[in-house]
Amino acid sequence: MAVFALPPFPDLSIGPDMDLQLALIFLQQGIASGLVSGSVYALLALAIVVIFKTSDVPNFAQGEVFMAAGYVALYLFVFQKMPIWVVLPATLVVAFLAMALFRRFVLDQVAKSAKDLVYLVIATLGLSYVLKGLVRRTGFGDTPRSFPALVPTDSIMIGQASVTMLDLAIFGTAVTVMAAFFWMFNYTKTGRAMRAVGMNPKAAQLVGVDLRRCHMLIWGLSGVISAIAALLISPKILMTADMGSIVMLAFAAAIVGGFSSLPGAVVGGFVIGIVENMVGLFISSRAIVLAPFLAILIVLVLRPQGLFGGKLTIKKV
Amino acid sequence: MADLLEIDGISAAYGRIQALSEVSLKVPEGAIVALLGSNGAGKSTTLNTVSRLVPVTKGRIRFAGEEIQSWASHKVVSAGVLQVPEGREVFRDMSVRENLDMGAYRRSDAAGIRRDLDRVFEYFPKLQERLQQKAGTLSGGEQQMLLIGRALMAGPRLLLLDEPSLGLSPVLVQQIFAIIERLNKDGLTILLVEQNAAIALGCSTYAYILENGEMALEGASAQLRQDDSVRRTYLGG
Ligand SMILES: Nc1ncnc2c1ncn2[C@@H]1O[C@H](COP(=O)(O)OP(=O)(O)OP(=O)(O)O)[C@@H](O)[C@H]1O
Ligand SMILES: [Mg+2]
Numbered sequence: 331m332a333v334f335a336l337p338p339f340p341d342l343s344i345g346p347d348m349d350l351q352l353a354l355i356f357l358q359q360g361i362a363s364g365l366v367s368g369s370v371y372a373l374l375a376l377a378i379v380v381i382f383k384t385s386d387v388p389n390f391a392q393g394e395v396f397m398a399a400g401y402v403a404l405y406l407f408v409f410q411k412m413p414i415w416v417v418l419p420a421t422l423v424v425a426f427l428a429m430a431l432f433r434r435f436v437l438d439q440v441a442k443s444a445k446d447l448v449y450l451v452i453a454t455l456g457l458s459y460v461l462k463g464l465v466r467r468t469g470f471g472d473t474p475r476s477f478p479a480l481v482p483t484d485s486i487m488i489g490q491a492s493v494t495m496l497d498l499a500i501f502g503t504a505v506t507v508m509a510a511f512f513w514m515f516n517y518t519k520t521g522r523a524m525r526a527v528g529m530n531p532k533a534a535q536l537v538g539v540d541l542r543r544c545h546m547l548i549w550g551l552s553g554v555i556s557a558i559a560a561l562l563i564s565p566k567i568l569m570t571a572d573m574g575s576i577v578m579l580a581f582a583a584a585i586v587g588g589f590s591s592l593p594g595a596v597v598g599g600f601v602i603g604i605v606e607n608m609v610g611l612f613i614s615s616r617a618i619v620l621a622p623f624l625a626i627l628i629v630l631v632l633r634p635q636g637l638f639g640g641k642l643t644i645k646k647v
Numbered sequence: 648m649a650d651l652l653e654i655d656g657i658s659a660a661y662g663r664i665q666a667l668s669e670v671s672l673k674v675p676e677g678a679i680v681a682l683l684g685s686n687g688a689g690k691s692t693t694l695n696t697v698s699r700l701v702p703v704t705k706g707r708i709r710f711a712g713e714e715i716q717s718w719a720s721h722k723v724v725s726a727g728v729l730q731v732p733e734g735r736e737v738f739r740d741m742s743v744r745e746n747l748d749m750g751a752y753r754r755s756d757a758a759g760i761r762r763d764l765d766r767v768f769e770y771f772p773k774l775q776e777r778l779q780q781k782a783g784t785l786s787g788g789e790q791q792m793l794l795i796g797r798a799l800m801a802g803p804r805l806l807l808l809d810e811p812s813l814g815l816s817p818v819l820v821q822q823i824f825a826i827i828e829r830l831n832k833d834g835l836t837i838l839l840v841e842q843n844a845a846i847a848l849g850c851s852t853y854a855y856i857l858e859n860g861e862m863a864l865e866g867a868s869a870q871l872r873q874d875d876s877v878r879r880t881y882l883g884g
Contacts, residue, residue, distance in 0.1 A: 519752070526738050526749050533736040536698060537797065538724030538753035 353612075355490045360607040362491035368603020369504035373559035374580030375587065375595035376508060377552040380515070383590050384528040384548050387437075387450045391457035392556055393577025398461045399425045399557035400564045400573065401470055404477055409470070414480060421561065422554050429553030430546040432457055438542060462571050471571035479565035500562045507558055508596055511551070515592065524548055579606070582622035586629045588639025597637060601625060650709075651676040651805055651836045652697065652728075657706030657716070659689075659696050666692045667860045669706065674805065679827070679837045681847040681868060683881060684857035690840040691733060693857070694807045697838075698730045699723050710805065725753045727804035733813055733840075735790045737797075739783030743774055746782050746793055750800025759802065767796040770826055788819040795826070806830070809840045824850055844881035848872045856881070 374392060381389045403421040406412045412420070440453050465471045481499040485492045515521040526534040527544050535541055567573065583602045587594025602622050609621040629637060652674040659667040667689045674680045684690050695701040697708055699720040708716040715723055738746050747767060751760045768775040771792040777785065782793055791811055798806060811827065812820045820843070828850050831837055841847035848854055848868045856864040856877070864877065871877045 519748075522741075522745060522749060523752060525741065529738045529740055530736055532700065533732065533738060534749075535700060535720045536724070536730050536732060536736070537749050537801065538721040540719065540721045 356611040357608075358489045358491040360611050361604055362488060362493050362497070364604030364607040365600060366493070366497045366500055366603070367563075367606065368583075368600035369501050370559045370563045370576070370599075371579045371583045371602050372508065372596045372599025373504055373555050373562075374577055375583035375599045376511065376592060377555040377559075378577075378580055379584050379587070379589060379592055379595040380511075380524075380548060380555075381552050382584075383592075384524055385437075385450070385545060386447055387454065388581075389454045389552070390451065391432075391454045391461065392552070392580065393574030394458040394461035395425065395429060395553055395574075396556040396560045396577065397569075397571065397574035398428075398465055399553070400477065400560035400569055401465050401468070401571075403557075403561055403564070404475065404569065405468075405470060407477070408475075418561065422557050425553035425557035426550040430550035433546050433549035434542065438545075458574070462574070465571045471569070474568035474570045476566075476568055477561075477564035483565075496565060500566075503558070503562055507555065511555065512592060520547070579603075579622050582626055585626050586637060588636025591636070591638035594636055594638030601629075601637075649676055650674060651711060652838065653707075653709040654693070654697070655707045655709065657693075657696055657703045657708060659692055659701050659703050661701075665860060666701075667696070670857070670860070670862050671706075672855045672862070672865070674836060674838050675853075676836055677831075677834065678853065679831050679839055679851040681844075681851035681854040682838060682840045682857065683842070683844050683847060683854060684863075685842070685881075687859075688857040689860040690857055691809055692860075694730055694809055694838070694840060697723070697728060697807060721753065724801060727802065728807065729798040729801050729803035729805070730807040731794045731798045731809060731811065733809040735787065735794075737782040737785070737790050737793055739781065741782055742779050743782055743785070743793060744778045746797050747774070747800050750797035752801075754802060760800070763800055763802055767799050770799070770829070771796050788815050788823075791815065791819075791823060792826075795823075795830075799830075804836060806835055806837045807840075808837060810842060811839075812841060812843045812846065820846065844877070848882075 374396060378389060378392050381387060399421055402424050403417055406420055407414065407417045436453055436457070437450055440449050479496050481496045483494045483496045485494055515524060523534065523539045523544055524547070526537070527539060527541060531541060534544075579602050580599065583598035584595050585598070586601055587596070587598030602625055605625045606618055606621040609624070610618045650673045654670060654672045656669045656671050657667060658665070658669055670689070670693060672680070672682065682690050682693060692701055696703050696716075697710075699715070699718055703716050706716070707714055710723070710726060710728055713726070715726070715728075738749060741749070747764060751763070754760055773789055774792060774796055777789065782790065785793060795808075795811070808827065811823050815823065824846055827837065827839070839847055839851060848871055851868045854866065854868045854871050855862055856871075864871070866874070872882070
């Protein structure tokens with residue numbers, strides 16, 4: 331099966347004579363770096379999947395929400411010189427409100443006049459352009475910038491992998507946020523109602539769930555998760571108005587995880603992060619862009635429903 | 648007795664399809680009232696206007712003296728109007744226990760919820776045995792029981808039952824209706840939608856017959872059982 335043969339890159343960093351010691355170091359470094367970038371993919375994939383599970387809509391604006399949240403933080407912190415303990419909660423509140431209000435005043439309105447879900451998907455595409463346009467207009471996105479790191483970026487060694495305190499903070503925060511979200515989703519009354527809405531919105535209404543409020547809450551939380559991802563990664567990258575394109579990797583993560591499973595989204599995020607880093611280390615940094623597709627291809631060939639997807643079912647229309 | 652539910656000249660439409668035109672009916676407190684009619688007559692639509700899933704274009708709906716035709720669906724549930732929908736509308740991937748907990752979604756009186764859970768187990772001992780089983784893997788009869796149990800968990804005053812006999816074996820239909828009558832004896836008011844006219848006329852005191860979205864006939868159930876046209880059309884001779 332040579333359908334996916336990589337072109338022969340001249341800068342192959344591994345050859346038959348590459349020594350085992352180096353391969354082991356690469357392996358450890360790939361996993362460590364993969365878990366860090368994977369944290370961001372996992373958060374974004376989680377934000378996408380929780381919306382998809384409950385609204386049946388892939389939110390194509392998730393990357394731009396992530397990007398815009400980063401710029402809100404940058405604006406408040408760097409340009410308005412607000413203290414960080416104001417900037418962080420303010421950014422999360424803005425992200426929550428933006429998404430909740432989008433759900434309430436755009437999507438609910440679109441859904442009222444058009445039954446087809448396609449229109450909702452188009453509305454999310456519209457949001458992505460609006461957010462990108464807004465950031466471009468402000469001009470803050472013209473010069474690529476980095477958000478100042480709040481945590482020291484000195485390297486430390488874990489095993490034979492070199493990571494920074496910032497990396498550890500990113501990973502630790504992401505895992506904590508995801509754990510808190512799982513707990514909310516699986517073990518609280520509100521979370522149970524969200525799952526109910528995803529399984530059967532009509533039945534949820536018949537037991538008294540306020541569908542509109544529930545959707546606003548879900549979209550708002552999904553915005554908060556994306557904003558956290560932005561706050562975590564923006565010290566490590568150059569922010570531009572296009573940084574939202576990273577969401578492709580989150581979609582890849584969601585697909586790998588089965589697209590309707592929250593644990594799947596998280597594991598998928600880490601898988602994509604690690605595969606990406608491994609490809610970069612062992613094959614070529616130029617092949618990195620192919621990594622997510624490689625991961626999707628392998629997973630879907632072996633397990634068409636994704637790592638955590640349930641049985642394949644034909645959806646009732 | 649006073650009417651707990653009063654539907655007064657309601658119309659409803661799905662886009663251009665007129666589903667109900669000027670339908671009226673009354674459910675006295677403590678009664679079982681049957682709403683009959685063939686496929687597509689508008690029975691489910693009537694229940695859904697009361698549950699506020701389908702908007703009315705005309706007319707009023709009163710529950711316990713309050714006009715509810717413009718309320719949100721969750722407010723109607725809080726007021727004590729619970730629908731047991733047709734088909735198997737359980738939360739498939741949740742356990743039986745979680746489905747029952749969802750029934751109590753709008754309540755916060757822990758003691759009352761506990762009491763109602765015990766009551767549900769009394770009516771449906773089967774559910775207690777299957778508490779951890781996923782609702783989607785229950786048999787059709789068990790799912791119907793779960794749906795009724797879920798509605799009971801809300802502490803309803805009025806139960807809107809949509810075709811509880813649908814797709815069940817004769818033995819199970821007997822069982823379910825025995826429980827429906829027991830619920831009514833224990834004080835619950837019931838509006839019962841059925842295609843199985845024989846059994847519905849048997850357990851109700853008053854009945855309405857819908858045809859093409861209009862009320863065609865109404866009367867005391869005992870009388871309708873004797874009515875020639877009803878016998879021909881709905882009781883098979
Ligand atoms: N969601 C909907 N969209 C469009 N038309 C609908 C919808 N639901 C019901 N209808 C139409 O409204 C009419 C009444 O339907 P309804 O479901 O109330 O009938 P019913 O008496 O409950 O029938 P059944 O015994 O088959 O359940 C039918 O003509 C049906 O096709
Ligand atoms: Mg029906």
